[in-house]
Each structure stands twice: as structure tokens, then as C-alpha cells.
Amino acid sequence: MTATTYNDASHEGEPTGFTRWLVTTNHKDIGSMYLLFSLAMFLVGGAMALVIRAELFQPGLQLVDPYFFNQMTTMHALVMIFGAVMPAFTGLANWMIPLMVGAPDMALPRMNNWSFWLLPFGFAVLLSTLFMPGGGPAGGWTMYPPLMLQTGTAFPFVIFAIHVLGISSIMGSINVIATILNMRAPGMTLMKMPLFVWTWLITAYLMIAVMPVLAGAVTMLLTDQYFGTTFFSAAGGGDPVLYQHIFWFFGHPEVYILILPAFGIISTIIPTFARKPLFGYSSMVYATASIAFLSFIVWAHHMFTVGMPLAGELFFMYSTMLIAVPTGVKVFNWVSTMWRGAMTFETPMLFALAFVFLFTIGGFSGLMLAIAPADFQYHDTYFVVAHFHYVLVTGAVFAILAAAYYWLPKWTGHMYSERLGQWHFWLSVVFVNVLFFPQHFLGLAGMPRRIPDYSVQFADWNMVSSIGGFGFGFAQLLFVWLLYKCIRGGQQAEAKAWEGADGLEWDVPSPAPHHTFDTPPVVR
Amino acid sequence: MTAATAMPLGGRLAALAAALFAAPASADFGLLNMTQGVTESSREIYGLHMTIFAITVVIGVGVFGAMVYSIFRHRKSRGVTPSKFHHSTAMEIVWTVIPLVILVAMAVPATRVLIDLDDTSGSEMTVKITGYQWFWGYDYRGEDVQFLSRLSTDSDRARRLDSGVRPASVDNYLQNVDQRLVLPVDTRIRFQITGADVIHSWWMPDLGWKKDAIPGYVNEMWTEIEEPGVYRGRCAELCGRDHGFMPIVVEALPKAEFETWLANRQASGEGMTAQAEAAPETDGELAAR
Numbered sequence: 001m002t003a004t005t006y007n008d009a010s011h012e013g014e015p016t017g018f019t020r021w022l023v024t025t026n027h028k029d030i031g032s033m034y035l036l037f038s039l040a041m042f043l044v045g046g047a048m049a050l051v052i053r054a055e056l057f058q059p060g061l062q063l064v065d066p067y068f069f070n071q072m073t074t075m076h077a078l079v080m081i082f083g084a085v086m087p088a089f090t091g092l093a094n095w096m097i098p099l100m101v102g103a104p105d106m107a108l109p110r111m112n113n114w115s116f117w118l119l120p121f122g123f124a125v126l127l128s129t130l131f132m133p134g135g136g137p138a139g140g141w142t143m144y145p146p147l148m149l150q151t152g153t154a155f156p157f158v159i160f161a162i163h164v165l166g167i168s169s170i171m172g173s174i175n176v177i178a179t180i181l182n183m184r185a186p187g188m189t190l191m192k193m194p195l196f197v198w199t200w201l202i203t204a205y206l207m208i209a210v211m212p213v214l215a216g217a218v219t220m221l222l223t224d225q226y227f228g229t230t231f232f233s234a235a236g237g238g239d240p241v242l243y244q245h246i247f248w249f250f251g252h253p254e255v256y257i258l259i260l261p262a263f264g265i266i267s268t269i270i271p272t273f274a275r276k277p278l279f280g281y282s283s284m285v286y287a288t289a290s291i292a293f294l295s296f297i298v299w300a301h302h303m304f305t306v307g308m309p310l311a312g313e314l315f316f317m318y319s320t321m322l323i324a325v326p327t328g329v330k331v332f333n334w335v336s337t338m339w340r341g342a343m344t345f346e347t348p349m350l351f352a353l354a355f356v357f358l359f360t361i362g363g364f365s366g367l368m369l370a371i372a373p374a375d376f377q378y379h380d381t382y383f384v385v386a387h388f389h390y391v392l393v394t395g396a397v398f399a400i401l402a403a404a405y406y407w408l409p410k411w412t413g414h415m416y417s418e419r420l421g422q423w424h425f426w427l428s429v430v431f432v433n434v435l436f437f438p439q440h441f442l443g444l445a446g447m448p449r450r451i452p453d454y455s456v457q458f459a460d461w462n463m464v465s466s467i468g469g470f471g472f473g474f475a476q477l478l479f480v481w482l483l484y485k486c487i488r489g490g491q492q493a494e495a496k497a498w499e500g501a502d503g504l505e506w507d508v509p510s511p512a513p514h515h516t517f518d519t520p521p522v523v524r
Numbered sequence: 525m526t527a528a529t530a531m532p533l534g535g536r537l538a539a540l541a542a543a544l545f546a547a548p549a550s551a552d553f554g555l556l557n558m559t560q561g562v563t564e565s566s567r568e569i570y571g572l573h574m575t576i577f578a579i580t581v582v583i584g585v586g587v588f589g590a591m592v593y594s595i596f597r598h599r600k601s602r603g604v605t606p607s608k609f610h611h612s613t614a615m616e617i618v619w620t621v622i623p624l625v626i627l628v629a630m631a632v633p634a635t636r637v638l639i640d641l642d643d644t645s646g647s648e649m650t651v652k653i654t655g656y657q658w659f660w661g662y663d664y665r666g667e668d669v670q671f672l673s674r675l676s677t678d679s680d681r682a683r684r685l686d687s688g689v690r691p692a693s694v695d696n697y698l699q700n701v702d703q704r705l706v707l708p709v710d711t712r713i714r715f716q717i718t719g720a721d722v723i724h725s726w727w728m729p730d731l732g733w734k735k736d737a738i739p740g741y742v743n744e745m746w747t748e749i750e751e752p753g754v755y756r757g758r759c760a761e762l763c764g765r766d767h768g769f770m771p772i773v774v775e776a777l778p779k780a781e782f783e784t785w786l787a788n789r790q791a792s793g794e795g796m797t798a799q800a801e802a803a804p805e806t807d808g809e810l811a812a813r
Contacts, residue, residue, distance in 0.1 A: 059691040059698075061683060067765040140762045146739060147722040147764055234740020240723060241738060275600070277610040305725060305760075306736045307743035310642040314635060321627045325620060332619045335590050340607035342600040353595070360587060364580035371630070373637040374573045376733035377558055380725060380760040445555035446729045448760045451768030453683055455698040455756075456691055460553045 022117070025109035027094045028512060030116050032411070034091025035404070037119055039480070041083030042397075044127070046473050048076040053435075053469035056462050061453050069452035070138035071130065077141035081258065082165045083123055085392065088400045089261040090115075090172045093200050096407065097176060099505035099512065100194045102185030102521045107178035115171035122164035129154035129161075140450060142251070143218065145232040145243050149225050156226070159218045166211040173204035173211075180204075185504070187523035191282065194503055198285050199264030202292045206253045206260070209296075214250040217243060241306050248299035256295045258392060260288060262359075262399030263330060266352050268503070269406050270334055273349035274341030275500040280333040287326035287333075294323050304375045313372050320370040324363070331360055346498070347421030351402035354429050355395060362390030365440065380450075383443025389436045394429075401428075401479065408486055409493030413511030416486040420478060427475035434468030559729050562751045562776070566732025568637045576630060641733065644746045647714035651705070655717075655724025655737035655759065658766035662705050665716070669789045675769050676700040683769060698768070699756040704775040708782035709749045717743045725761035728772055734760045749776045 015023060024030060051072045055063045064072070094112065098105055106112045129136040134152020137143065143158075151158065180201045184193070193201075221243070223229040230236020232243045263284075271278045278284065300308060300316040308316075334356050343349070365387040369378055378384060401424075408416050438461035443449075447458045454462065493510040504523075508516045560570045598604055654661035659674040674680075679698050682689035691697040707713060717726055719737040727734030734757075735745045757772040777785060 060687070060689075061685045065685060065765075066768065070762070070765065070767070138764075144723060144762075147762065150722070150764065234738075240740065274598070275606040276608065279610050280612075280616055281610070283616050305734050306738065307741060310639065313638055313642075317634065317638070318631060321631060324627060325623050328623045329616065329620060331587060332615075335587060335594065336612075336615070337610075338591065338594045338598065340604075340609070341594075341598050342604045342606040343595065343598055344600045353591070356591065357588065360584070364584060367580060368573065368576045371572055371576050371634045373569050373634060373641060373733075374576065376641070376735075377569055377573065377729060379734060380727075441556045444558045446559070446757070448727070448758055448768075450762040451758075453691075453698060453768050455696070455771075457552050457555055461555070 023113065025105070025113050026514060027098050027106045027109070027112065028411075028514065030106075030112050031091045031093075031095030033116055034087045034094055034119075037116075038084050038088035038091060038400075039483075041079050041087065041123065043476070043480075045076050045079035045084055046476065048072045048079065050469060050473050052076065053466040055452055056454070057466040058463060059454055059456050059459050064452070066452045067135060067138055070140075070450065071136040073450050074137045074140050075127075075130065078126065078137075079123070080392075081141065081254070082162075082169075083119075085258050085396050085400070086169060087119060089200075089203070089258075090169075092196075092261065092265070092400070092403055092407075093172070093176050095411065096505060097179055097197055097200060098183070099410075099508065099516060100197050100503055101180060101183060101188055102504050102517050102523065103179055103183035104515065104517050104520075106175050107183055108175045111171050112175050115168045115175065118164050118168040118171075122161045122168065125157050125164065126161035129157050132157070142244075142247055143221065144247075145221060145224065145240055148221060156222065159222050162218050163215055166215050169207050170211050173207040176200055176204040177208075185517070185520045185523050191285070192523060194264075195267040195278065195281070195284055195288075196261065196264035199260045199267075199288050202288050203257050203260045206257050206292055206295065210250040210253040210257075213246060214254075217246040217250065220246075241303070244303050244306060245300065248302045249296070251302065252299040253292070253295040255388075255391075256291060258396050259359075260292065262355070262396045263288060265399045265403045265406075266334060266355050269348050269352040269402055270337050270356075272406070272498050272500045272502065273346065273352070274338050274343050276337060276341035277502075278333070279336035279339075280329070283329055284333055287329045290326040291323060294319060294326070298323065301370060301372075301375070304372045305379050317370060317372040321367065324367050324370075327363055331356060331363070344499075346405075347416070347418065347425055348402045348406035350422070350425045350429075351398045351405065354425070355398045355402065358390055358394030358398070358429075358432075362387055362395055365390065378443065380448055381443035382439040382447045382449055385449045386436050386439035386443060389439070393436065394432055398428075404479075404483075406498075407505075408483075409497035410505060410508075410510050410512055412487050412490075413493055413509075414486050414490035415493050415497070416482055416490065420482040420485070424475060424478040424482060427478065428472060431468045431471030431475055435465055435472050436468070438462075438465045438468075561730040561732045562749055562753065562755065563731055563747050564750070565637070565641055565747065566730060568640070569732040572634055572637060575633070579626060579630065641745075644714050644744045647712045647746055649708075649711060650714045650716060651707070652716045652718070653726050653737065655719040655721075655726065655763065655770075657721050657764050658759075658770040660701075660705075660726070660759075660770060660772060661720070664786070667786060667790065669786060671703050673701045673703045673705060673773070675771060676702055680769070696756070699758065699771045699773070701771055701773045704754070704773040706775045706777060706782060706785050707749060708779045709752050709776050710779065712746060712748045715745045715747070717745065722763050723761050724759050724763045724770070726757075726772060727760040728755060728757035728774055730755040730757070730774075736761055749774075752776050752778055 055069055132153040136154050137151050137158045139148040139151060180197055220231040224231055224233060230238040232238050232240050267278055267284055298316060298320045300312060301320040304313060369375055369387060405421055442458055442461050447454055495509050496506040497510060504521055558570055558573050560567050650665040652663040652665055659672055661672050663670040678694050679700055681687060682691055682694045717735045717737045718741060719739045724737040725734050726737055731747045733745060735743050753776055755774045759767055759770045
């Protein structure tokens with residue numbers, strides 16, 4: 001290796017063009033590929049959402065067959081969860097964790113390459129099922145048997161795709177843990193790590209714990225279908241509810257996998273633009289760990305209506321309500337960080353503030369859903385749809401957008417267009433509320449989720465929601481345009497692109513050179 | 525905040541929609557909240573819903589109020605110098621303990637309602653509900669009255685892709701059935717709920733609950749309806765292609781009228797057995813009916 005720390009000419013003889021990206025072991029290249037892949041999947045999954053909202057624009061079936069509608073709801077969820085949000089976080093981890101802990105690269109660079117390149121193949125398999133005889137999976141992303149067993153040719157392909165995506169996630173997580181635990185710069189103790197690194201460390205453990213559980217559940221589906229087992233068939237002594245227990249034992253930690261790195265991002269951005277240190281760093285770490293622990297003992301709140309024994313219902317109601325405590329600590333800490341700061345409102349900060357407002361609304365509806373008797377009404381309605389889109393779209397997706405704006409100067413070396421960014425933010429934040437807020441009303445008024453058509457009393461709010469959906473969807477094209485412009489050129493970014501920014505990533509030039517921290521920095 | 529931005533926009537769009545599609549008169553921007561229902565349990569559930577909602581509103585006003593105040597006051601453009609504080613054990617204990625106390629206070633009534641809903645003893649009659657793809661079967665246990673309940677024919681025609689029938693022109697579009705589940709008021713009724721093929725969920729908002737209909741399981745639930753009337757619900761668990769097209773209609777009759785209905789039904793001798801054995805019709809046959 002070259003002795004010069006930041007020398008872009010050091011990779012002479014390395015492949016160029018497509019081969020460079022195919023064989024790269026560089027965390028920055030792989031991070032960029034993850035992020036661009038996730039953006040592509042975000043648009044694909046978004047297009048599916050627009051099919052859903054277009055059909056629901058008015059009562060009656062105008063556009064698609066109900067079975068195709070069910071394929072859209074199923075695939076929208078799978079693509080957004082496994083294709084958009086999780087790879088976006090892994091991309092951010094790849095780019096930022098080595099820079100934040102002062103490491104030259106991820107601990108396992110070749111595995112890093114493989115874990116990315118599994119994704120395009122996994123999604124090629126998953127998306128190809130839409131064109132198979134009998135269509136794609138239509139039993140919901142939760143894939144409950146016996147309904148899931150009615151899937152046509154697509155069935156084994158879906159399960160294979162999930163295995164591939166799961167392997168990718170597990171390898172990504174191993175890499176994150178190995179990097180964080182072994183490659184921190186001298187002096188960077190665990191309790192000095194940036195919160196994004198902390199939240200990712202905990203997320204990675206969650207993923208290693210639960211992705212194999214999902215793999216087990218879908219494999220049992222596979223053997224039920226093709227090899228005569230009856231794990232989930234009551235006729236053979238099995239139990240359809242067992243699947244739900246296994247699935248949600250994976251599924252609830254999974255939703256925290258989708259939000260914990262977002263907490264880390266928000267805890268990075270708010271101090272920067274408030275020009276004030278994060279309030280309660282250590283309680284943030286402990287709150288994250290508490291949420292991760294609780295995530296393993298709340299799963300059956302997704303199943304309050306399956307007919308559990310009273311003791312089970314009570315246990316899962318209490319444990320679920322408890323999650324409000326550490327989550328509340330986080331929100332209070334963010335507000336206290338803002339308090340008596342000197343805030344400015346560039347696009348990353350706007351998205352971060354919108355996150356705190358709107359994620360909290362999602363948290364409130366979550367607290368309502370925890371009340372088991374009330375959940376007998378809320379369960380499987382649009383109220384639930386509104387809840388999880390508040391935490392996943394205005395939560396996870398807004399945090400990812402905030403992170404993208406925040407670190408784009410570091411990645412590209414250019415400042416993005418603040419004017420376009422502000423347009424993107426304001427259009428997104430208005431339309432996303434037009435899209436999802438009325439869904440609370442629809443659910444409370446009696447509209448179930450996953451239906452392609454509805455009775456006429458639900459017509460008004462559905463129309464409003466669909467208009468919001470199209471507005472929000474097309475507003476994201478502004479981001480694509482902004483991103484294109486920012487990669488191509490723009491005002492030169494300084495090493496420390498934001499006045500109040502703190503952290504090792506701002507010590508390296510912008511754009512970050514291909515190789516950084518060949519010599520580890522020393523953290524005081 | 526968000527409702528306020530959506531409302532005027534929605535109003536204008538509704539007017540536009542009325543012009544373009546002759547939007548149904550029954551469509552309603554006023555449908556915002558959960559029904560109180562017609563049983564004691566449903567009112568208790570509504571009460572829990574409103575209590576927890578009120579709690580979140582109060583906390584929300586506090587948190588969002590502090591944020592908005594901070595956003596306006598603590599901004600660099602006002603020339604403030606940022607404070608340096610980053611820790612306060614006292615505050616952190618306060619905002620850990622207070623939410624805990626609120627949660628315990630909320631858990632008490634929730635537990636009471638849950639225990640009450642769980643107790644299906646003391647019932648005066650039992651109805652077995654079976655979910656099929658995609659209709660419901662009802663069996664009045666010990667009364668020899670059984671029937672299937674499907675989406676009404678006019679809704680079924682109108683809901684076909686490109687049917688050319690405006691949903692608003694159909695009586696109770698997608699929430700009408702050929703045979704209603706007739707129940708007596710002021711009677712403690714136990715339901716036994718199961719599924720024949722895949723998992724369904726029997727949801728009647730006016731009774732306050734839904735319960736999954738699972739193959740191989742018999743779930744129990746109970747109700748005591750207080751007011752005669754017609755109540756409409758639907759399947760709540762994704763159960764395949766026509767999940768959205770298997771509504772539930774309960775007709776609650778005064779006790780005497782219910783007895784008459786039951787006697788007539790028994791006299792007519794329409795058992796369900798023959799129907800249930802028959803394979804579900806194909807789409808073509810359904811459409812032809």
C-alpha cells in the first residue's frame with residue numbers, strides 16, 4: 001500500500017468500468033452501490049404503491065384484478081422492507097462506519113462484495129415471480145399459511161429469494177459487528193462511538209438473531225408445500241398459528257432493525273444543526289439496547305385476535321406498552337438537544353425535525369395499538385396501515401433521506417442544491433401527511449387493510465389519500481434529479497461540510513478519497 | 525395540523541369528484557372515529573380508545589409545543605449562542621418515571637376490559653361461525669338452523685372489473701349479503717369461530733371486536749346486543765382474491781321477533797349441509813346468478 005494517506009492514484013492496475021464495481025472490495029464503492037440499489041427499489045416499490053392507491057382512488061374496480069392487487073400489496077412490502085430500507089441502512093453503514101470509527105475499510109471486504117451482489121440476484125428472482133404462471137405471491141408479506149400455500153409457481157422462488165436476501169443481511173451484519181468491535185481508532189472506546197455506530201451495532205445483533213428465524217419459518221412453509229410435512233396444517237397435527245408466532249418472533253425485531261439506525265442518524269443530525277452536543281448520550285445508548293431487548297418479547301401483539309389465552313394477551317399488552325418508555329426517552333432527548341441550541345434549517349435538519357414530529361405520531365398510534373381490547377377494533381385496519389407508514393415512511397425513509405442530504409457533500413464532494421432540497425422536503429412532508437393521516441380515519445371508521453375495493457362511505461378519505469400518494473411519489477423524482485445534479489457537479493464541499501458537524505468523517509477531504517485512514521487517527 | 529391541511533383540500537376535491545363521478549351522497553368526510561357500537565363491551569373499548577387517545581394528545585401537545593417553541597426561539601438567525609448542556613440525570617429520571625406511571629394507570633382499565641371479554645361463560649345461545657373463501661357460514665347450535673351468507677348479487681355484479689355499474693347506485697355496496705345473521709337483543713350470545721380453508725377474521729365494529737377464523741381452531745367470543753338494528757362488518761384477515769368481498773351483516777331483533785324468525789327458519793327446513801358440501805361456485809357461475 002502507499003504511504004500517502006489520501007492518494008487516489010494508489011489503485012493503478014485495478015479494473016475499470018463495470019468490472020471495477022463487480023469485483024470491488026472498497027467500502028465506499030460498495031456503500032454507493034447499496035444506496036443506489038436501494039433508491040432503485042424505493043422507486044419500484046413506490047410504483048407498486050401507486051398501483052394500489054390508483055385502484056383505491058374511488059370505489060369499484062377500475063384498473064386491476066383483486067388477485068393482482070394482492071400481489072401488489074405483498075410485493076410492495078417485500079420490496080420496500082428488504083429492497084429499499086434495509087439496503088439503504090447497510091449502504092450508510094458501509095460508507096460511514098469505517099469513516100466514523102477511523103477504520104480503513106470494513107473488516108471483511110470480500111464478504112462485503114458478496115453480500116451486496118446477492119441483492120440484485122435475490123430481487124431479480126423475487127420480481128420475476130410477477131411474470132410467472134399464477135402470478136407473484138399474493139398472501140401478504142407476512143406469508144401466513146394456509147393462504148400462502150395457495151401461491152402458484154412463484155412459491156418456491158419467493159422462498160429462495162427470501163433466503164438469498166437473508167444471507168445477504170446476515171453477512172452484512174457480521175461485517176458491521178466485526179468492523180465496530182475490531183477496527184475502531186485508538187482511543188475510541190465503546191462509549192465514545194457516534195450513536196449511528198452504536199445503533200447499527202445493536203441492529204446487526206438483532207439481524208443475526210432473527211433472520212435465521214425467518215429462514216426457518218419459510219423453510220417450514222416450503223416443506224409443508226412439497227415434502228409432506230404438516231408444521232402449519234391442523235389436519236396433520238400442525239398449527240397455523242405456530243407460523244405466526246415464529247414469523248413475528250422475527251417480525252418484531254425486524255421492525256426495529258428498520259428504525260434503530262434511523263435513531264442513530266437523527267441523533268447525529270440534530271446536534272449538528274442545533275450546534276449543541278447530543279443530550280443524554282449514554283441514556284440514548286441504554287434506550288436503544290432496551291428497545292432491542294424488548295423487541296424479542298412483544299411479538300404476539302401482532303396477533304391479539306388469534307385467540308390467545310388471557311395470560312398471553314396480558315403479557316404481550318404490558319410488554320408492548322413498556323416500549324413507550326425507552327422510545328419516549330429518545331424523543332425527549334432529541335427535543336432537549338434542540339433546546340437552547342442555535343438551530344439552522346438546512347434540508348437534513350428539516351427531514352430530521354419532520355422525523356421527530358411524525359415518528360412520534362406513529363409512536364402514539366403504536367401505544368394505542370398496544371391496548372389489546374382496543375386492538376380488537378384496530379387490528380388489520382387502515383389504522384394499522386397509517387401507524388406503520390408513519391414509523392416507516394416518515395420514520396425510516398425520512399431518516400434515510402436526511403442522512404443522504406447530510407453526507408452527500410462527503411460522498412460526492414459537491415453541495416447539493418439547497419433550493420431543490422427544500423422543495424423536495426416541503427412537497428414530501430405535506431403530501432405524506434395527506435397520504436397517511438386520513439388512513440387513521442379510514443381504519444377507525446371500519447375499513448380493513450389489503451382490500452382492493454370498499455363500500456362508498458370510505459370514498460372521500462381514500463380519494464384524499466390517493467392524491468397524497470401520487471404527490472408524495474412524484475416528489476421523490478425531485479430527489480432523483482437533485483442526486484443526479486449533485487453527483488455531476490455543484491459547489492465544492494469543504495472537508496467539514498456543516499458548521500456544527502462533529503466526527504471523524506469530517507476530518508477527511510470531500511469527496512472522501514478512495515482510501516481513508518490507512519493510518520488510524522487517534523481519538524482523545 | 526395534518527388534518528387541517530387535508531380538510532380544505534379534500535373538500536375541494538370532493539366537490540370536483542362530485543362533478544366528475546357523481547360521488548355518492550353517503551360518502552363522508554365526517555367519518556373520523558371509531559364507533560361506540562351497541563354493546564357494553566364495545567362502549568368500554570371505545571372508552572379505552574378515547575382515553576389512550578387523550579393521553580397521547582396531552583403528551584403530544586407538550587412535546588410538540590416544546591419543539592415548536594424551540595424551533596422559533598432557539599434559531600441561529602436570532603443571534604443566540606448555543607448552550608452547552610448535554611446531561612441532566614434528574615430530568616431523565618422524571619421522563620422515565622412519569623410515562624411508566626401513566627402506562628400503569630392505563631393498563632388497569634385495559635386489563636379489566638380484557639378479562640371481561642375473555643369470559644364466554646353464562647351464554648344463552650351459541651352461534652358457530654365458519655369462514656370460507658369467500659363467504660361466511662352460520663350455524664345456530666342445537667337449533668338446526670344453518671346457512672351460508674354471501675355478498676349480495678347486485679354488489680357482486682357491480683364490483684366486477686369494468687362492470688359499468690356505479691358503486692354508489694348499489695344499495696349498501698359491498699356491505700350487503702344474501703342472508704343476514706339474525707340475532708336476538710339482550711341475550712348473551714357465544715360465538716364459536718373457525719375457518720374452513722384459510723384464516724379469515726370475523727369483524728363487527730358495532731360489537732367492538734374481531735376474531736380470527738382459523739382452520740383447526742375454534743375461537744370463542746361473546747356479545748350482548750342492546751339495540752335492535754342492522755349492523756355491518758367485513759372480513760379483516762387477508763384470505764385471498766375476494767377477501768374484500770365477504771361482508772358480514774347482523775340483524776338484531778327483539779327477542780320475540782327472533783323466536784318467530786327462528787321458528788320459521790326451522791319450519792322451512794333449509795339446512796346448510798347440502799349447500800356446504802357443494803364446491804364453491806366459480807366466478808362465472810357467481811356472475812351468472
